[in-house]
Amino acid sequence: MGAPSAQSLRQWCSAILIALAAGNLAGRILSAEYVLEPSLHRPADRWDDPRRPWPVTPPPALPFYSSNDRARWATVRALVDEGTYRVGYRVEYPPFGDLSHLQAQGVLLARALGIGTFLASGATFTPPILPPPLYSDHGILFEPGYTSVDRILHPQTKHYYSSKPPLLPTLIAGEYWLIKQLFGWSIVQRPMLVSKVILFTWNWLPFVVYLVLLSKLIERYGQTDWARLLAMGSACFATFIGTFSVTLNNHTQAATSVVFALYPFLRIWEGGNQQGDEHPSLSASAGWRWWHFSLAGFFASWAACNELPALMIVVGLACLLLLRSISYTLIFYIPAALLPIAAFLGTNYLALGEWWPAYEKFGSIWYEYPGSYWAVRRGIDAAREAVGVYMLHLLVGHHGIFSLSPIFLLSLGSVIYPKVCPHSLNRSYRLLLYGTGLVTVVLFFFYTVYVYYALKTSNYGGWTSGPRWFFWLIPLWLLSMLPAADWLAATRARRVLGYILLAWSALSVAYPAWNPWRHPWLYNWMETLGWIRY
Numbered sequence: 001m002g003a004p005s006a007q008s009l010r011q012w013c014s015a016i017l018i019a020l021a022a023g024n025l026a027g028r029i030l031s032a033e034y035v036l037e038p039s040l041h042r043p044a045d046r047w048d049d050p051r052r053p054w055p056v057t058p059p060p061a062l063p064f065y066s067s068n069d070r071a072r073w074a075t076v077r078a079l080v081d082e083g084t085y086r087v088g089y090r091v092e093y094p095p096f097g098d099l100s101h102l103q104a105q106g107v108l109l110a111r112a113l114g115i116g117t118f119l120a121s122g123a124t125f126t127p128p129i130l131p132p133p134l135y136s137d138h139g140i141l142f143e144p145g146y147t148s149v150d151r152i153l154h155p156q157t158k159h160y161y162s163s164k165p166p167l168l169p170t171l172i173a174g175e176y177w178l179i180k181q182l183f184g185w186s187i188v189q190r191p192m193l194v195s196k197v198i199l200f201t202w203n204w205l206p207f208v209v210y211l212v213l214l215s216k217l218i219e220r221y222g223q224t225d226w227a228r229l230l231a232m233g234s235a236c237f238a239t240f241i242g243t244f245s246v247t248l249n250n251h252t253q254a255a256t257s258v259v260f261a262l263y264p265f266l267r268i269w270e271g272g273n274q275q276g277d278e279h280p281s282l283s284a285s286a287g288w289r290w291w292h293f294s295l296a297g298f299f300a301s302w303a304a305c306n307e308l309p310a311l312m313i314v315v316g317l318a319c320l321l322l323l324r325s326i327s328y329t330l331i332f333y334i335p336a337a338l339l340p341i342a343a344f345l346g347t348n349y350l351a352l353g354e355w356w357p358a359y360e361k362f363g364s365i366w367y368e369y370p371g372s373y374w375a376v377r378r379g380i381d382a383a384r385e386a387v388g389v390y391m392l393h394l395l396v397g398h399h400g401i402f403s404l405s406p407i408f409l410l411s412l413g414s415v416i417y418p419k420v421c422p423h424s425l426n427r428s429y430r431l432l433l434y435g436t437g438l439v440t441v442v443l444f445f446f447y448t449v450y451v452y453y454a455l456k457t458s459n460y461g462g463w464t465s466g467p468r469w470f471f472w473l474i475p476l477w478l479l480s481m482l483p484a485a486d487w488l489a490a491t492r493a494r495r496v497l498g499y500i501l502l503a504w505s506a507l508s509v510a511y512p513a514w515n516p517w518r519h520p521w522l523y524n525w526m527e528t529l530g531w532i533r534y
Helices: 006-030 067-082 101-113 167-183 191-221 225-237 240-244 251-271 290-306 308-324 326-352 387-396 406-416 427-454 468-480 482-488 492-510 521-528
Strands: 088-092 118-120 123-125 135-138 151-153 159-162
Touching: 006 191, 006 225, 006 240, 067 159, 067 167, 167 191, 167 290, 167 326, 191 225, 191 240, 191 251, 191 468, 225 240, 225 468, 225 482, 225 492, 240 251, 240 468, 240 492, 251 290, 251 308, 251 427, 251 468, 290 308, 290 326, 308 326, 308 427, 387 427, 406 427, 406 468, 406 482, 406 492, 427 468, 468 482, 482 492, 492 521
Parallel strands: none
Antiparallel strands: 088 135, 088 159, 118 123, 151 159
16 A cells, blocks of 8 residues: 555545544534623622623523524424414503603613602602503513523514524424424423534534535645645634534524535536536536536525625626526526525515515614613613724724634735735636635625614624624635635744634634623723723
């Protein structure tokens, strides 16, 4: 048996890294459980402390980490156990008749502060009488372990729904229904078992396949052994995809789907006929089949269903594939892409009676009803900084793309520094490189200009350990870093710089290991020093 080739050694190293990452994530999913942190709570009798009170009784043991994933789990449970998208309801008690929104908030504030004098609709209450309650809330979202601020209230029916798009919970509910029918496991009686089986199906398995396909693309486009291993090490242990794969969320779904779409697209782009529509054949030598078009369309669209700005990928791939084959794009890519979009709109209509997602109603009475968290936002959700400061923090500040994951400075360098991007690069890779740069710039200005001014949202994604709105671009950034990584590989001093960037990035993704829905380490550090106060 001869000595293994350099390519074989790289493949073995990649396989070892993937195995380590798969085992690491599997262990974290198996041990997933919401943990109370003393630093985020106050003693129950300290009313002057703005932190949440330490609970009198222990919370239930559940792997539900935040409002974000609890709202989705509540929908899954409601669909299977109750046959409805409704996750709660409100019973109103109108002691004053119809109150204005401001008056209702006043009543709630008075009750919270114990103030007995309140004027509403001409009625005056004097101590020690407190204003009567305006309502009572009931349902799954108000049970211990399921409480969530990510909810909307239908103004007519007074039914609560998750504010998250219902397509993903609907699909997961299908698996839960199957588990319940086959094994009799209920998420109420056996929540840890049922939820972790689902997390393995929807997070662990896609993550492993994502790493395998990504390793093949890195092998294809990297030029040096060191650069390829740096990119694979980053993919396995230094991005927030792994951090968030222990919780039910849309961001990891979108990120893995980008690779699932990109891989067949590149097979078509590099292996097809460049004459346009009419190809000589879809033979093995051509490198692609009709189902490559279908896979690219389906997964690009699935990414967009989980991150709406990823529609750029759907449209971009469609335009490029038309240059390969007009007929196959129209017959296979577009119908496959329309399938998830139709399901996205259809499930939204089933849930709310509206085609468009609940996000469209942000700022309306659906979100800002009496007692809603979004009517009296606190902490980082109430942040409203100058747009320049907001941009700075999203780039190099407490939620910065480059300050938390400086390994992606290599991706930036590959695009803007010609010295590290030789003209001999594969033309397909050059298209990928500059396409990634364009999509990144558009997405950044979408969130820092359009969303900032039009939707009045500037909370960095809320309680989150990284800039989660950009996570779906991570696989594109990993591939884009290869030219700069190849440039670093040339000297020892440059390689040391690469190790520092990798270690720093790994620190950021490991810091919130107990709960990904927590602030980044840079945020906590700046807050401790008094540099930020939200």
